[in-house]
Amino acid sequence: MTEAPLISVENLTRHYKVGEEEVRALDGVSFDVMRGEWVAVVGQSGSGKSTLMNLIGALDTPSGGSYRINGHDVEKLSDDQLADLRNNEIGFVFQTFQLLSRSTALANVELPLVYRGLPRKERKERAVKALEAVGLANRMHHKPNELSGGQRQRVAIARALVGNPSLLLADEPTGNLDSATGEEIIRLFGELHQRGHTILLVTHEPRLAARCPRAIRLSDGKVVADGPGADVASLGAPPVPSPHPGAAA
Amino acid sequence: MKTVRRAWAELVEGLRIAFGALAGARLRTFLTTLGIVIGVSTVITIVAIIQGLDRSFEEQIQFLGAHTLYVDRQPWIQSDDTWWMYRNRQKISVTELKAVQRESQLALSVAPMVGIRGKVARGGVELESVVLRGTTEEYLNANGGAVQAGRFLVSSDVELARPAIVLGTDVMDRLFPDEPAAAVIGKRVLVAGRPFQVVGVLERQGQLLGMPLDNVAVMPYPTFGRIFGAQRNMVLSVAAPPGKIADLESELTPILRRARHVQPGKADDFAFNRQEQFLKLYKQLTSALYGMAVGVGLITLIVGGIGIMNIMLVSVHERTREIGVRRALGARRSTILVQFLIESAAVAALGGAVGTALGLGVAQLVALLSPLAAAATPSAIVFGIAFSTATGLLFGIWPAWRAANLDPVEALRYE
Numbered sequence: 001m002t003e004a005p006l007i008s009v010e011n012l013t014r015h016y017k018v019g020e021e022e023v024r025a026l027d028g029v030s031f032d033v034m035r036g037e038w039v040a041v042v043g044q045s046g047s048g049k050s051t052l053m054n055l056i057g058a059l060d061t062p063s064g065g066s067y068r069i070n071g072h073d074v075e076k077l078s079d080d081q082l083a084d085l086r087n088n089e090i091g092f093v094f095q096t097f098q099l100l101s102r103s104t105a106l107a108n109v110e111l112p113l114v115y116r117g118l119p120r121k122e123r124k125e126r127a128v129k130a131l132e133a134v135g136l137a138n139r140m141h142h143k144p145n146e147l148s149g150g151q152r153q154r155v156a157i158a159r160a161l162v163g164n165p166s167l168l169l170a171d172e173p174t175g176n177l178d179s180a181t182g183e184e185i186i187r188l189f190g191e192l193h194q195r196g197h198t199i200l201l202v203t204h205e206p207r208l209a210a211r212c213p214r215a216i217r218l219s220d221g222k223v224v225a226d227g228p229g230a231d232v233a234s235l236g237a238p239p240v241p242s243p244h245p246g247a248a249a
Numbered sequence: 250m251k252t253v254r255r256a257w258a259e260l261v262e263g264l265r266i267a268f269g270a271l272a273g274a275r276l277r278t279f280l281t282t283l284g285i286v287i288g289v290s291t292v293i294t295i296v297a298i299i300q301g302l303d304r305s306f307e308e309q310i311q312f313l314g315a316h317t318l319y320v321d322r323q324p325w326i327q328s329d330d331t332w333w334m335y336r337n338r339q340k341i342s343v344t345e346l347k348a349v350q351r352e353s354q355l356a357l358s359v360a361p362m363v364g365i366r367g368k369v370a371r372g373g374v375e376l377e378s379v380v381l382r383g384t385t386e387e388y389l390n391a392n393g394g395a396v397q398a399g400r401f402l403v404s405s406d407v408e409l410a411r412p413a414i415v416l417g418t419d420v421m422d423r424l425f426p427d428e429p430a431a432a433v434i435g436k437r438v439l440v441a442g443r444p445f446q447v448v449g450v451l452e453r454q455g456q457l458l459g460m461p462l463d464n465v466a467v468m469p470y471p472t473f474g475r476i477f478g479a480q481r482n483m484v485l486s487v488a489a490p491p492g493k494i495a496d497l498e499s500e501l502t503p504i505l506r507r508a509r510h511v512q513p514g515k516a517d518d519f520a521f522n523r524q525e526q527f528l529k530l531y532k533q534l535t536s537a538l539y540g541m542a543v544g545v546g547l548i549t550l551i552v553g554g555i556g557i558m559n560i561m562l563v564s565v566h567e568r569t570r571e572i573g574v575r576r577a578l579g580a581r582r583s584t585i586l587v588q589f590l591i592e593s594a595a596v597a598a599l600g601g602a603v604g605t606a607l608g609l610g611v612a613q614l615v616a617l618l619s620p621l622a623a624a625a626t627p628s629a630i631v632f633g634i635a636f637s638t639a640t641g642l643l644f645g646i647w648p649a650w651r652a653a654n655l656d657p658v659e660a661l662r663y664e
Contacts, residue, residue: 087579
């Protein structure tokens with residue numbers, strides 16, 4: 001029973017030129033993610049996890065190595081094909097929600113389907129369903145500034161789910177929420193995982209990573225640990241032996 | 250099918266976003282479109298006034314019959330440096346009149362016209378500078394026009410050189426204020442100090458380029474000759490059957506050459522004048538005005554377009570994150586490009602529509618408050634809106650291109 005992995009990252013590198021210097025934000029990262037997994041990517045800021053997220057989200061292209069998602073060789077795709085891939089395969093959840101402020105919750109959730117070219121009626125039906133699934137059926141016609149932080153993030157999750165993507169890609173989804181609301185959102189991710197969604201969650205909080213079945217720890221652009229969430233999270237428990245953690249980054 | 254549906258969905262979404270964004274920034278939209286509004290309204294006003302002038306000129310020129318040739322020793326429309334060529338030409342006289350009357354097959358009627366400005370008086374009223382015209386009973390047939398009261402000259406008036414006179418409405422109104430035309434018939438007036446009997450009053454003809462056509466008094470040409478001298482230059486009005494005006498000209502040329510003893514091989518020493526030439530001259534004059542309108546229009550559209558480009562660049566900058574979000578959710582570069590093009594075209598079209606309406610309003614106002622007529626054709630309206638929309642598209646390209654080429658990662662991170 002050898003199922004192909006949903007995500008296959010091999011020796012992935014991403015270099016930036018900053019002036020004369022070359023920064024190796026990702027330096028040969030390899031891992032697979034199977035369908036239905038819930039994986040946390042943890043690391044200090046500057047460890048390369050944002051770069052990795054941008055590559056996995058097909059927002060950026062690697063300097064070297066290969067990345068396959070659901071059978072697509074992402075590094076070989078054109079800009080338009082990348083846009084279509086993001087539309088079809090990936091659902092983004094951002095730390096700052098990234099909702100369009102002038103549009104209602106419903107219109108925000110419909111947006112990925114607009115770019116997929118679905119008829120209006122079908123778009124609406126699916127968007128309503130997605131909002132119901134995150135418990136916001138009664139907030140559909142509110143604009144983001146009329147919603148609480150937790151509700152906004154639920155709208156964003158509904159928007160990520162509406163297109164039935166193969167991967168839910170969340171970047172610090174609780175970073176802008178108070179702990180109680182953050183807990184709700186994490187529980188929602190847990191439910192989604194139960195229902196079979198594949199989730200990749202990028203975070204700097206070991207506490208969050210500990211709750212995921214699997215976690216990958218990045219440091220200086222390399223994978224330094226990959227295993228059960230609790231184990232990987234505890235590796236970083238005494239974060240950095242510095243009295244000023246911020247300065248160490 | 251899917252591509253079409255996607256394009257349609259994106260277009261609708263683009264329009265929705267555009268009007269959402271415009272409605273969200275009303276003051277800015279207003280200021281942005283102001284340039285286009287002013288430009289388009291200026292051009293529409295100018296064009297409407299020119300088109301009004303065209304129409305009224307065409308109405309005015311009708312008094313020069315469309316099917317009438319005016320034979321004179323010189324062309325009525327001359328360039329500045331050629332007038333001396335005609336100065337020493339032999340005058341047109343009764344000889345030519347008789348030759349044309351005798352020999353022309355095509356001419357429907359022929360009337361001579363001699364003219365001078367002079368005094369017409371009655372009782373205590375004296376009018377200076379009335380156009381005194383000598384002609385024959387054929388005058389109305391050759392030139393058009395009609396009498397509203399009494400009769401026109403008859404052949405016996407001409408043969409006997411009677412002191413009979415037909416007044417234009419302006420002359421009648423000033424000599425006989427408040428009297429109906431019928432009451433004027435049979436009254437006596439003094440022309441250049443000599444007594445005349447009023448036999449008829451002409452219909453009102455209006456004016457040509459500001460010159461009143463009704464300040465006229467018409468008498469038999471032999472009578473005119475006795476008072477003012479018979480050696481004056483004549484103009485012959487020759488009416489042609491509809492569509493035969495060119496044929497008439499070819500027929501008259503040899504008749505006139507023979508009558509005037511023009512040697513073979515020498516150029517004609519007379520000229521045919523017609524309504525069409527005035528129209529041509531007029532078109533030349535107004536084409537300069539049109540050129541000016543186009544110039545003003547282009548400049549203001551460019552200025553307005555730059556305004557739109559500026560505001561679109563600001564808008565792209567402000568909405569960087571929105572662009573990033575859309576790209577993340579699957580919008581292609583072309584989608585973003587089209588979205589911003591729609592927005593700039595919509596702003597410009599809005600400005601164009603407002604400008605067109607404003608221009609038409611100003612033109613109507615001008616028409617109301619001044620003797621200038623104003624007429625707007627549907628084409629002016631279509632052009633006004635189409636050109637401003639095109640300006641919006643043109644000047645929207647660069648901002649839209651910048652929006653489309655933003656790096657999604659950078660755009661999402663933008664604060």
